């Protein structure tokens with residue numbers, strides 16, 4: 661397998677006669693984490709569906725590496741609350757055809773730190789527990805590429821940072837590529853290699869620090885958001901004492 665996992669070349673889509681995506685080109689490499697950001701209706705989920713091969717009839721080309729295994733965590737998954745479905749059974753449903761599905765399900769649940777949920781009914785899970793179970797489900801078949809559509813949705817603030825840390829640990833452990841839709845750029849920027857800022861077309865792209873100061877990003881998300889991001893990345897050429905005063909001005913560091 662060569663180093664790119666998926667490659668989009670001038671992808672465009674019209675739905676109901678309206679352009680939804682235009683001239684989208686990018687590459688996602690093995691081991692790379694690409695974060696897709698953009699306002700509501702920007703076309704993020706549509707692009708994800710094209711990457712997954714769930715959509716046809718678009719212009720341009722979406723190339724997937726031969727034999728590519730993709731694990732997908734959807735934005736939403738509706739499960740009928742009255743359905744008597746345990747986590748064990750839910751994961752096994754996606755593991756038909758492989759030997760020892762329950763062992764695999766258990767191992768992946770352990771990897772995302774929720775093996776204790778194995779016999780819980782899916783309908784009783786909290787938002788954060790459900791997201792981890794969905795992540796385990798995406799991991800079950802040892803994917804080369806993980807596609808995560810707003811993985812921290814419905815997770816409380818503390819849980820969000822933990823979940824993003826876990827996603828990064830998974831990438832390091834498995835060496836898989838990750839395409840992730842996220843609105844939480846401040847939480848993912850430390851681990852993101854490349855940000856694609858989408859609003860029908862790719863408005864800007866690059867390292868998170870570059871994108872957060874790009875005029876196209878500022879026009880879409882506003883200065884406030886960019887200033888909030890700057891808190892996470894700004895460079896200091898001085899150090900503060902415990903009273904907040906500047907005590908030194910001769911070293912460079914980040915915090």
Ligand SMILES: Nc1ncnc2c1ncn2[C@@H]1O[C@H](COP(=O)(O)OP(=O)(O)OP(=O)(O)O)[C@@H](O)[C@H]1O
Pocket residue numbers: 675676680698699700701702703704705706707
């Ligand atoms: N089947 C369809 N027919 C017509 N328009 C559609 C269809 N599916 C999606 N759209 C439109 O395409 C646009 C992009 O939708 P998409 O779900 O890709 O956006 P998104 O960036 O994921 O938004 P959000 O952040 O709100 O999830 C929206 O305006 C949506 O209404």
